[in-house]
Amino acid sequence: IAAYALCALVWGTTWFAITLQLAATSPAVGVALRFSLAAALIFLWCIARSHRLLLPRATHAWLALMGLLNFSASYLFVYYAEQRIVSGLVAVGYSAMPLLNMVLSRLFFGTPMSGRVGLGGVLCVSGIALVFWPEFARFAADAPLLAGAALTALAVLTSGFANMVVTRNQSAGIDGWAALAYAMAYGALGTWAYLVLTGDPVHIAWSGRFVAALLYLSALGSALA
Numbered sequence: 001i002a003a004y005a006l007c008a009l010v011w012g013t014t015w016f017a018i019t020l021q022l023a024a025t026s027p028a029v030g031v032a033l034r035f036s037l038a039a040a041l042i043f044l045w046c047i048a049r050s051h052r053l054l055l056p057r058a059t060h061a062w063l064a065l066m067g068l069l070n071f072s073a074s075y076l077f078v079y080y081a082e083q084r085i086v087s088g089l090v091a092v093g094y095s096a097m098p099l100l101n102m103v104l105s106r107l108f109f110g111t112p113m114s115g116r117v118g119l120g121g122v123l124c125v126s127g128i129a130l131v132f133w134p135e136f137a138r139f140a141a142d143a144p145l146l147a148g149a150a151l152t153a154l155a156v157l158t159s160g161f162a163n164m165v166v167t168r169n170q171s172a173g174i175d176g177w178a179a180l181a182y183a184m185a186y187g188a189l190g191t192w193a194y195l196v197l198t199g200d201p202v203h204i205a206w207s208g209r210f211v212a213a214l215l216y217l218s219a220l221g222s223a224l225a
Contacts (some may be wrong), residue, residue, distance in 0.1 A: 007225045014221040015087035018079060018139040020213035027079030028198070032191040033214060035071045038222035039184035045178050045223075053178050062169050064186040070162035071187025071222075077155035078195070085148030087123055088132040093152035095128045096121065100160040108164050128160065 009161070019032040050093055055063075081090050103112035128199035169175065195202065 010220050010225040012091075013215055015082075015091050017213045017216050017221065018082055019087055020209050021217065022079060022083060024207060024210040025203060026200055027076060027083060028191055028195050028200050029202050029204065030079055030214075031075045032195060033204075034075075034217045034222060035184045035188040035191065037214065037218035038200055039181050039188055041219060041223045042177055042184065044180035045180055049177070051176070051178050055174075055178060056184065059174050059179070060182065060186075061167065061171065062174055063182045064145075066162060066165045066169060067186030067188075068190045069158055069165060071184050072190040072194070074155050074158040074162060075187075076191065077151045078157060081148045081151035081155060083148075084144040084151070089157070090152050092125070092128050092132055093156050094159075095125045096156055097159065098124065100156060101163055102216075104160050104164050105167065109167065142206070151218035172189075195217070 018030070018128065026031075043053070045051075045207070078090060100116060102111075102113055102117050106113050150173075177212070194200075
């Protein structure tokens with residue numbers, strides 16, 4: 001229960017921390033920095049705890065896929081969405097994740113669909129939508145709002161596919177701190193490659209608030225939680 005509560009508290013507040021990052025740099029730079037630092041922290045943890053870092057070569061292909069989906073593409077969509085709509089609305093979109101996971105698990109692994117999980121997911125989406133209803137009411141259906149909604153949908157869908165890769169990896173015994181460190185490193189490398197390919201300049205308006213947000217997102221939001 002304590003571990004679950006910690007994840008809910010940390011992940012529930014990362015949406016706001018992301019906005020602090022976006023006030024100082026571009027979405028891609030923010031994602032790249034976040035997971036570069038998170039991967040470094042977890043590698044240091046593995047070394048300090050004498051975890052085995054040498055993994056089979058075939059394992060790295062699945063970890064790269066996991067990292068590119070989970071720690072690069074999905075977060076790029078989230079960060080770009082938060083440039084266009086308030087973070088609470090992105091959180092509303094992500095509240096559909098339990099429902100999406102259930103459907104995708106059924107499609108990929110034949111997992112039985114649970115009516116209880118489905119009902120819980122519907123209640124979750126409805127409840128969070130009601131909480132943020134005043135923010136919905138302030139917006140007209142303009143281009144930035146529609147683009148933000150589309151990016152949020154892509155983020156949720158990409159995260160769902162990433163979760164299927166995680167499930168597959170865990171069933172194959174690809175799990176633990178070292179696997180997580182490599183996956184985050186691959187995600188960070190993918191985002192740096194995206195920056196190079198798009199020509200997005202690496203500009204950061206350094207401030208105490210930005211550093212605090214980066215540390216919170218990397219150390220707590222990505223590594224600890």
